[in-house]
Amino acid sequence: MTESLHEHYAQVATSQPDKMDAFWMPFSANRQFKKKPRLLASAKGMFYRSVDGREILDGTGGLWCCNAGHGRDRITAAVSQQIETMDFAPTFQMGHPLPFLLAERLAAIAPDPLKHVFYTNSGSESVDTALKIALAYHRVRGEGQRTRIIGREKGYHGVGFGGISVGGLPNNRKFFGPLLPGVDHMRHTLDIARNGFSKGLPEHGIELAEDLERIALLHDPSTIAAVIVEPISGSAGVVLPPKGYLERLRELCTKHGILLIFDEVITGFGRVGKAFAAQRFGVTPDLITCAKGLTNGSVPMGAVFASNAIHDTFMNGPEGAIELFHGYTYSGHPLACAAALATLDVYAEENLFEKAIELGDYWEQKIHELRGLPNVIDIRNFGLIGAIELSSRPGAVGARAYDVFTTCFHDKDLLIRVTGDVIALSPPLILEKNHIDRIFGILAEAIRETA
Numbered sequence: 361m362t363e364s365l366h367e368h369y370a371q372v373a374t375s376q377p378d379k380m381d382a383f384w385m386p387f388s389a390n391r392q393f394k395k396k397p398r399l400l401a402s403a404k405g406m407f408y409r410s411v412d413g414r415e416i417l418d419g420t421g422g423l424w425c426c427n428a429g430h431g432r433d434r435i436t437a438a439v440s441q442q443i444e445t446m447d448f449a450p451t452f453q454m455g456h457p458l459p460f461l462l463a464e465r466l467a468a469i470a471p472d473p474l475k476h477v478f479y480t481n482s483g484s485e486s487v488d489t490a491l492k493i494a495l496a497y498h499r500v501r502g503e504g505q506r507t508r509i510i511g512r513e514k515g516y517h518g519v520g521f522g523g524i525s526v527g528g529l530p531n532n533r534k535f536f537g538p539l540l541p542g543v544d545h546m547r548h549t550l551d552i553a554r555n556g557f558s559k560g561l562p563e564h565g566i567e568l569a570e571d572l573e574r575i576a577l578l579h580d581p582s583t584i585a586a587v588i589v590e591p592i593s594g595s596a597g598v599v600l601p602p603k604g605y606l607e608r609l610r611e612l613c614t615k616h617g618i619l620l621i622f623d624e625v626i627t628g629f630g631r632v633g634k635a636f637a638a639q640r641f642g643v644t645p646d647l648i649t650c651a652k653g654l655t656n657g658s659v660p661m662g663a664v665f666a667s668n669a670i671h672d673t674f675m676n677g678p679e680g681a682i683e684l685f686h687g688y689t690y691s692g693h694p695l696a697c698a699a700a701l702a703t704l705d706v707y708a709e710e711n712l713f714e715k716a717i718e719l720g721d722y723w724e725q726k727i728h729e730l731r732g733l734p735n736v737i738d739i740r741n742f743g744l745i746g747a748i749e750l751s752s753r754p755g756a757v758g759a760r761a762y763d764v765f766t767t768c769f770h771d772k773d774l775l776i777r778v779t780g781d782v783i784a785l786s787p788p789l790i791l792e793k794n795h796i797d798r799i800f801g802i803l804a805e806a807i808r809e810t811a
C-alpha cells in the first residue's frame with residue numbers, strides 16, 4: 361500500500377466521524393451515547409488513545425479480549441503477512457495450513473483430554489456450536505432422547521438463540537419469544553449476604569450444585585444432554601463459583617452421563633492464571649468454548665474444544681460421510697488463524713498465563729482497599745478479575761455505576777466496564793503494580809465523587 365493510502369485510512373480511523381446515526385450500536389444506549397460519544401482511536405500496551413488525544417488506561421482488556429495488551433507487533437506482523445499471502449480460503453472440503461497448525465498449538469495448551477478444536481468467529485457462535493455438538497453427540501451414540509440443556513441464572517453465553525436460551529440474564533431473553541425448548545436453569549451462586557467481600561472463591565454455596573441433581577431428577581437424567589456454565593461469570597457482574605461447587609457439578613454430570621460445558625470466553629487464555637479456568641480449578645469439562653483472548657481480540661475468532669471421546673464418537677461412520685453438519689464460512693479464517701498463532705507466541709514468550717497468579721495477591725489486596733467507600737456493598741476477585749458492586753440508587757438500577765464509568769472515562773482517563781451497578785475489571789495481563797495502583801486510586805476517587 362502506498363504511503364498516502366496508509367495515511368488516508370489512518371486519518372479516517374482516528375477522527376471524529378461527521379455522522380453517527382447509521383451505526384446501530386450493540387448493547388448500547390444509542391441516543392445517550394451519540395450525544396456524548398466515547399471514541400477510541402488507537403491503542404498500545406496498557407493504553408488506548410481517544411479521538412481527542414487523551415491516553416486512557418485500559419482496565420478492561422478492551423472487553424475481556426486483549427490479554428496481551430494492545431498493538432502487539434508480532435500479531436500485527438502475522439496478520440499483515442497473511443493478508444498479503446492469502447486473504448481467504450474455504451475450509452469446507454478444502455483447507456489451508458494455518459487452522460491445522462493452530463489446532464495443534466491450541467490442543468497442546470488445553471486440558472487433557474480436550475484435544476480437538478472446532479473454529480467459530482465469536483463467543484456466541486462457540487456456545488451454539490458446543491450445544492449442537494452436545495446434542496449431536498448423544499444422537500450419534502444412540503441416546504437421541506438426551507435433548508435437554510441446563511444453564512444457570514445470571515449466565516451469559518452470548519446472543520445466539522442457543523446462548524440466550526441457556527443464559528440467565530432476563531433482559532437478554534425477554535424480548536425474543538419462547539427460545540429453545542427443553543432448557544432449564546440452575547440457581548446462580550451470588551450470595552452477598554453470606555459471602556460479601558470474600559477474597560478469592562467464596563466459602564458458602566457448594567450446596568447450590570445440588571440444583572443440578574434436583575433438575576436432573578425432575579426431568580429424568582437420561583433426557584439431559586448437557587450443562588453449560590461459565591466457571592466465573594463475567595457479564596452478570598463477576599459471579600464466582602463457591603469452593604467445591606464446580607467439582608460437584610462435574611461429579612453429578614459424570615454420574616448421569618451429562619456433558620459438562622465450560623464457557624471460557626472470558627476466563628480462557630490466562631485470565632485466572634492458567635491457560636483455562638478448568639486447569640486452575642482442576643475440573644475438566646467435556647467441552648470448552650472460547651473466543652476473545654484467542655486472537656488477543658485482534659481478529660474475530662472463537663473455538664470449541666471437544667474431548668477425544670466426543671470427537672472420536674463422530675468419526676465412526678462411513679469415511680466419505682460428513683461427520684458434523686455444522687460450520688461457518690469463516691471457520692479457520694486465514695487472518696484469524698495468523699492472529700491466533702502470533703497471540704499464542706506472545707503468551708508463551710512472556711509467560712502471560714502465569715501473570716494472574718504472580719499479581720493475584722497484589723490485585724486482591726488493592727481491590728479490597730476500596731471496602732468502606734460510599735455505596736460499596738461487595739468486592740469480588742479471582743485471578744486478574746475484579747468486581748466492585750455498588751448499591752443501586754432507588755428506582756435507577758445501574759445509574760450509579762454508569763456515573764462512575766463516565767467520570768472515569770471523561771475526567772480521569774480510565775476505562776472500566778459496568779454492568780448494572782457492578783464495576784467489572786479485567787485488565788491486560790501485561791499490567792504492572794503501578795497500573796494496579798492507578799486503576800484503584802482513580803476508582804476510589806470516582807466512587808467518592810459520584811456518591
Ligand SMILES: Cc1ncc(COP(=O)(O)O)c(C=O)c1O
Pocket residue numbers: 481482483484485487516517518519590594595623624625626651652
Ligand atoms: C461467557 C461468555 N460467553 C459468550 C460470550 C459471547 O461472546 P461474543 O460477544 O464474542 O459473541 C461472552 C461475551 O462476553 C461471554 O462472556
